[in-house]
Amino acid sequence: MLNTVYFNQNLKKTFPCVLLLGGFDGAHLGHCALISCAKSSGLPVGIMTIAGGKGQAIFTLKERREIFRGLGVDFLLELSFEKIRKLSPKEFSSLLTKEFSVKAFYCGSDFRYGFLAGGTPETLKRDTQVHVETLELIKIDGEKVSASTVKKFLLNGEIERANALLESPFFLTGEVVKDRGVGRTIGFPTANIAYPLEKIALKQGVYQTLVEVDGKEYSAITNYGARPTFQDETVCTETYLDGFSGDLYGQRLTLKFQRFLREIKKFPSVEELKEQLKQDIRRVREND
Numbered sequence: 356m357l358n359t360v361y362f363n364q365n366l367k368k369t370f371p372c373v374l375l376l377g378g379f380d381g382a383h384l385g386h387c388a389l390i391s392c393a394k395s396s397g398l399p400v401g402i403m404t405i406a407g408g409k410g411q412a413i414f415t416l417k418e419r420r421e422i423f424r425g426l427g428v429d430f431l432l433e434l435s436f437e438k439i440r441k442l443s444p445k446e447f448s449s450l451l452t453k454e455f456s457v458k459a460f461y462c463g464s465d466f467r468y469g470f471l472a473g474g475t476p477e478t479l480k481r482d483t484q485v486h487v488e489t490l491e492l493i494k495i496d497g498e499k500v501s502a503s504t505v506k507k508f509l510l511n512g513e514i515e516r517a518n519a520l521l522e523s524p525f526f527l528t529g530e531v532v533k534d535r536g537v538g539r540t541i542g543f544p545t546a547n548i549a550y551p552l553e554k555i556a557l558k559q560g561v562y563q564t565l566v567e568v569d570g571k572e573y574s575a576i577t578n579y580g581a582r583p584t585f586q587d588e589t590v591c592t593e594t595y596l597d598g599f600s601g602d603l604y605g606q607r608l609t610l611k612f613q614r615f616l617r618e619i620k621k622f623p624s625v626e627e628l629k630e631q632l633k634q635d636i637r638r639v640r641e642n643d
Contacts, residue, residue: 357432357433357434357450357454358432358433358434359401359430359431359432359433359454360420360430360431360433361429361430362423362424362428362429362430362431363399363429363430366399366429366430368454368455368456369456370399370456371398371399371456371457371458372398372399372400372401372429372430372455372456372457372458373393373396373398373399373400373401373457373458373459373460373461374401374402374403374432374451374455374457374459374460374461375389375390375393375400375401375402375403375460375461375462376403376451376460376461376462376466376468376479377389377403377462377463377466378404378405378502379402379403379404379405379419379423380404380405380412380413380414380419380502381412381413381414381419381422381502381505381521381522382422382423382426382521382522382523383500383501383502383505383520383521383522384493384495384500384520384521384522385463385490385492385493385500385501386522387426387522388490388493389461389462389463389490390402390426390427390428392461392488392490393459393461393488394427396458396459398458398459399429399430400427400428400429400430401428401429401430401431401432401455402423402428402430402431402432403431403432403434404416404419404423404431404432404433404434405433405434405435405436405439406433406434406435406436407435407436407437407553408436408437408440410506410555411506411552411553411554411555411556412553412554412555413502413505413506413509413521413525413554413555414526414554415528415551415553415554416433416553417528418526418528418554419431421528422522422523426522432454440470441470442469442470443469443470443473444468444469444470444473444474444478444479444482445469445482446469447468447469447474448468448469448474448478448479448482448483449482449483451483452483452485457483457485458485458486459485459486459487459488460476460479460480460483460485460486460487460488461487461488461489461490462476462479462487462488462489462490463489463490463491463492464476464489464490464491464492465492466489476489495519495520500520504520505517505520505521506555508520509525509555509557509558510555510556510557510558511558512557512558512560512615513615514557514562514612514613514614514615515613515614518612518613523611524565524611524612524613525611525612526609526610526611526612527548527550527554527592527609527610527612528607528608528609528610529548529549529550529551529592529607529608530548530549530605530606530607530608531546531547531548531603531604531605531606531607531608532547532548532549532604533547533604534547534591534593541625541628541629542629543595543629543632544595545578545593545594545595546566546593546594546596546603546606546608547591547592547593547594548592548594548608548610549591549592550579550590550591550592556590557579557612558615559579559580559581559590559618559619560578560579560580560615560616560617560618560619561576561577561578561579561615561616561617561618561619561635562576562577562579562612562613562614562615562616563575563576563577563612563613563614563616563638563639564576564577564594564610564611564612564613565610565611565613566594566596566608566609566610566611567608567609568596568599568601568603568606568608573596573597573598573599574596574597574598574639574640575594575595575596575597575610575639576594576595576597576616576632576635576636576639577592577593577594577595577610577612578591578592578593578594578619579591579592580619581619582619592610594608594610595632595636597636597639597640616635616638616639617635
């Protein structure tokens with residue numbers, strides 16, 4: 356039901372701490388405000404995240420661990436949705452206070468928990484006798500900063516709008532795997548990374564991305580989706596790194612998505628596809 360990942364190895368469950376509550380399948384500006392507020396307590400900060408349920412997540416569990424480690428959180432509390440979804444609000448809050456010596460909870464004003472979302476910040480305080488700090492939701496241009504808003508932008512291919520709400524650009528981390536090798540034969544060798552099923556599917560298209568290899572960052576173009584020119588409808592993620600030369604098979608890379616360049620289309624010939632790829636690279640180089 357509960358898996359705790361400690362980033363601060365000196366921390367023990369018996370230590371007094373504060374807990375941030377919510378789904379936390381990534382870190383948007385609202386989450387960052389909560390983390391900042393929690394850190395001001397001077398106590399170790401733990402953050403909750405839920406695996407499964409409510410559709411696909413913005414980031415995988417492994418990606419979330421790296422995000423929250425980078426934000427200076429002391430530990431991550433991973434909860435399985437399937438195992439907690441039928442817990443009453445009181446059972447859920449008892450689980451948290453039993454496992455940890457919680458001195459304060461931090462959450463957004465819209466936080467709900469327990470079976471049928473019956474628990475509120477007020478019931479949490481009543482049932483646990485622990486201080487609950489709530490923050491009002493952040494809005495940008497009238498749009499609520501939330502995971503659902505970020506997901507909406509990603510599904511529409513509005514990467515720049517999604518990135519404006521996230522702590523850092525939307526990214527994909529994975530191991531480069533062998534594929535057909537067609538890109539190399541046409542002068543555009545690609546690094547192919549499997550897109551996790553648990554991760555929210557982007558709008559299919561060609562994106563401008565950034566990729567770091569051995570400490571150097573490369574501008575890149577990433578095709579997320581099918582490859583109709585080659586009669587291949589399999590959804591894949593293949594990336595051409597501008598200016599890179601070398602073998603990336605087996606390496607673990609992170610693709611940072613910058614903007615949507617164009618729709619995927621079927622080209623009449625490989626030569627026309629090559630010309631389009633040249634135009635894509637030109638746009639990336641010139642920020643066109």
